[in-house]
Amino acid sequence: MERVYSELVGAFAQVLVRARAEAKLSQEKLAERANISTRYVSYLETGERQPTLTILRAVSLGLGLPMSELLARVETALKR
Numbered sequence: 001m002e003r004v005y006s007e008l009v010g011a012f013a014q015v016l017v018r019a020r021a022e023a024k025l026s027q028e029k030l031a032e033r034a035n036i037s038t039r040y041v042s043y044l045e046t047g048e049r050q051p052t053l054t055i056l057r058a059v060s061l062g063l064g065l066p067m068s069e070l071l072a073r074v075e076t077a078l079k080r
Contacts, residue, residue: 034062
């Protein structure tokens, strides 16, 4: 189970970094848009933390992406 967990968190981190870059946002700007701390964005991007549903929603809004799109990208990343 631990391996699956770490792969999922890693895939989310990878997707978040890419999505933020595609949106041309700094960690600071995404944090501001999502109403979370810059440190927490960094934790999410390094896989040190995993998002709750509330954070997932906030991040997706900050990125301008539907939650379903963000999660679909994570699923795709897991298949690689």
